[in-house]
Amino acid sequence: MADSTPPSQETLSNLLHETRSFPPPADLAANANVKADAYDKAAGDRLGFWEEQAHRLQWDQPWDTVLDWQPPFAKWFVNGRLNASVNCVDRHVANGLGDRVAYYWEGEPGDTRTITYAELKDLVSQAANALTELGVTRGDRVAIYMPMIPETIVAMLACARVGAVHMVVFGGFSVDALGQRLDDSQAKLVITADGGYRRGKASALKPAVDAAVADRPAVEKVLVVRRTGQDVEWTDRDVWWHDLVDSQSTEHTPESHDAENPLYIMYTSGTTAKPKGILHTTGGYLTQASYTHWAVFDLKPETDVYWCAADIGWVTGHSYIVYGPLSNAATTVLYEGTPDTPHRGRFWEIIEKYKVTIAYMAPTAIRTFMKWGDDIPAGFDLSSLRVIGSVGEPINPEAYVWYRKHIGGDRTPVVDTWWQTETGAIMVSPLPGVTSGKPGAAMRALPGIVADVVDENGDSVPDGEGGFIVIREPWPSMLRGIWGDPERYRDTYWSRFEGLYFPGDGAKKDEDGDLWLLGRVDDVMLVSGHNISTTEVESALVSHPSVAEAAVVGATDKVTGQAIVGFVILRSGAEEVSEETVKALRDHVGASLGPIAKPARLLAVPELPKTRSGKIMRRLLRDIAENREVGDTSTLTDSSIMDVIAKQLPSAKQDD
Numbered sequence: 001m002a003d004s005t006p007p008s009q010e011t012l013s014n015l016l017h018e019t020r021s022f023p024p025p026a027d028l029a030a031n032a033n034v035k036a037d038a039y040d041k042a043a044g045d046r047l048g049f050w051e052e053q054a055h056r057l058q059w060d061q062p063w064d065t066v067l068d069w070q071p072p073f074a075k076w077f078v079n080g081r082l083n084a085s086v087n088c089v090d091r092h093v094a095n096g097l098g099d100r101v102a103y104y105w106e107g108e109p110g111d112t113r114t115i116t117y118a119e120l121k122d123l124v125s126q127a128a129n130a131l132t133e134l135g136v137t138r139g140d141r142v143a144i145y146m147p148m149i150p151e152t153i154v155a156m157l158a159c160a161r162v163g164a165v166h167m168v169v170f171g172g173f174s175v176d177a178l179g180q181r182l183d184d185s186q187a188k189l190v191i192t193a194d195g196g197y198r199r200g201k202a203s204a205l206k207p208a209v210d211a212a213v214a215d216r217p218a219v220e221k222v223l224v225v226r227r228t229g230q231d232v233e234w235t236d237r238d239v240w241w242h243d244l245v246d247s248q249s250t251e252h253t254p255e256s257h258d259a260e261n262p263l264y265i266m267y268t269s270g271t272t273a274k275p276k277g278i279l280h281t282t283g284g285y286l287t288q289a290s291y292t293h294w295a296v297f298d299l300k301p302e303t304d305v306y307w308c309a310a311d312i313g314w315v316t317g318h319s320y321i322v323y324g325p326l327s328n329a330a331t332t333v334l335y336e337g338t339p340d341t342p343h344r345g346r347f348w349e350i351i352e353k354y355k356v357t358i359a360y361m362a363p364t365a366i367r368t369f370m371k372w373g374d375d376i377p378a379g380f381d382l383s384s385l386r387v388i389g390s391v392g393e394p395i396n397p398e399a400y401v402w403y404r405k406h407i408g409g410d411r412t413p414v415v416d417t418w419w420q421t422e423t424g425a426i427m428v429s430p431l432p433g434v435t436s437g438k439p440g441a442a443m444r445a446l447p448g449i450v451a452d453v454v455d456e457n458g459d460s461v462p463d464g465e466g467g468f469i470v471i472r473e474p475w476p477s478m479l480r481g482i483w484g485d486p487e488r489y490r491d492t493y494w495s496r497f498e499g500l501y502f503p504g505d506g507a508k509k510d511e512d513g514d515l516w517l518l519g520r521v522d523d524v525m526l527v528s529g530h531n532i533s534t535t536e537v538e539s540a541l542v543s544h545p546s547v548a549e550a551a552v553v554g555a556t557d558k559v560t561g562q563a564i565v566g567f568v569i570l571r572s573g574a575e576e577v578s579e580e581t582v583k584a585l586r587d588h589v590g591a592s593l594g595p596i597a598k599p600a601r602l603l604a605v606p607e608l609p610k611t612r613s614g615k616i617m618r619r620l621l622r623d624i625a626e627n628r629e630v631g632d633t634s635t636l637t638d639s640s641i642m643d644v645i646a647k648q649l650p651s652a653k654q655d656d
């Protein structure tokens with residue numbers, strides 16, 4: 001690929017230009033929880049705005065200062081006291097909402113449970129009493145390694161109730177991953193289950209815990225929920241949940257905790273490096289989780305049925321299955337299993353069955369559904385939906401439009417929500433009653449959040465240009481640090497730009513000043529002096545009818561600095577990209593983004609390496625494209641996929 005474009009000075013190229021836009025439905029706009037005036041109001045008095053949002057919660061003692069900011073360390077609602085579990089459960093019961101359904105739980109095999117707020121209060125109280133009996137008190141860390149069952153949420157809330165710090169580890173993580181997190185957090189209790197159901201089978205969990213705790217004496221007890229009934233090994237350290245918890249009193253008097261009491265540690269998925277224990281505290285976190293869940297999804301708790309398909313082992317599950325919805329007294333669907341069990345319409349069947357009105361899922365799932373075909377969702381009644389959301393990765397315009405049309409009936413707004421484990425809650429997103437959404441854009445920082453896009457020097461870029469997304473002011477649900485490592489906290493997030501929080505993502509402002517997230521800065525490709533985002537090239541590839549999914553990386557190239565190598569899953573299922581298709585795809589990308597963005601090579605793959613939360617791990621593909629030994633694959637959904645890709649791709653070797 002000959003290229004004579006001169007090197008440019010821009011931080012990140014703005015290549016994709018999107019003209020489609022979808023205004024909010026009139027009735028939604030008229031009745032929206034948040035209207036357009038919220039932005040200016042919050043900008044005029046940011047701390048006053050967050051103070052007003054904190055009044056969504058029930059405080060045992062009011063704060064005396066909204067924000068104490070000793071950069072980069074923040075305290076919100078200083079000296080305020082509250083109990084997160086009381087805010088999520090007890091107060092709703094006290095307000096007469098005890099009969100409202102908190103969770104419709106759907107097990108993968110089709111077993112179900114309906115749990116009201118009154119029942120949830122009893123369950124959480126019993127579990128809190130059990131924790132106390134096990135000697136768990138304020139500040140202790142409790143690891144939770146569970147399937148997606150109600151007890152997982154009960155365990156989290158029971159920890160919050162007694163002031164212990166929960167640390168949920170995704171139930172599919174390996175012994176090593178669990179062990180590493182146990183070491184780092186020094187948890188004294190592990191709560192687990194015999195197993196859970198995934199892909200139609202009982203999949204064991206306890207053996208991994210047994211192996212992980214075998215040489216970790218810091219773990220005193222293992223509390224085990226019986227979910228599948230499969231055989232388990234047993235030692236004196238183990239306690240059955242049904243023996244210990246079910247016999248406890250349903251009365252438990254909650255203590256109040258400081259607003260800055262640690263609520264949980266969540267290890268980031270580790271797409272980039274050694275997992276970091278992100279620490280969240282109570283008052284500010286709950287305030288922003290609650291506000292954003294209500295604002296971004298336009299939640300009407302009396303009538304909505306809300307469903308977030310993420311796993312609880314991911315921050316999205318914490319903020320938008322547990323703390324956000326419960327603090328708003330919402331009715332939430334909780335589903336244990338995978339989207340293709342027992343059939344590929346399972347998600348749509350759940351929406352039809354529970355008349356879900358708000359659904360929230362990841363672009364990786366949406367692209368998979370696109371691949372499976374339009375006729376699958378068409379077989380279900382999805383007319384109850386009124387807002388649908390996306391989180392986890394940039395949503396390609398093509399996937400957005402498909403989601404809106406085939407799931408949202410061309411009627412529902414799509415909210416593309418940008419945030420990360422570290423931010424604790426949504427930061428940039430459309431508001432469904434205000435924003436005319438553009439496919440692929442996260443649009444604007446929410447009221448009370450000050451985001452910007454800057455160049456290498458930290459200067460704000462003009463509209464129409466790309467750079468790094470930064471957050472200019474502290475926000476209530478911001479991480480309070482990395483567990484046990486304040487230096488890493490400073491280095492990772494606060495050292496790149498003086499006084500600015502740096503999330504590590506690229507972004508651009510379009511001609512209207514709306515924000516588009518462009519993927520991780522580490523993944524940006526430098527081609528002939530242009531910094532090209534992976535997102536734009538991948539979006540161009542998936543907008544071609546022959547491509548179901550795509551990942552691109554920059555591989556070292558003698559001529560251009562880096563050359564773009566594209567890994568594509570072809571809709572036809574073909575194992576090689578034919579010469580015509582290579583040409584068609586290169587031309588298509590060239591026509592969408594300009595010749596600079598044309599991939600130098602295109603390789604067909606059966607699957608892409610993804611983390612548990614569905615994110616493409618481009619660094620592993622870069623290893624392959626540059627013919628290196630593949631790096632750490634421990635957080636992959638399926639680590640064998642790298643062997644499959646490497647074996648299938650002798651042509652990936654750089655031999656020229």
Ligand code: ATP
Nearest residue numbers: 268269270271272392393394417418419420421517
């Ligand atoms: P690690 O930091 O250990 O590599 P991770 O970043 O994958 O893990 P998360 O905190 O779950 O873990 O993911 C947050 C990241 O996901 C964001 O920084 C961003 O790169 C991406 N992301 C999330 N939502 C969006 C979105 N709506 N648009 C674009 N990117 C998104």
Ligand code: MG
Nearest residue numbers: 268420421504
């Ligand atoms: Mg991250």
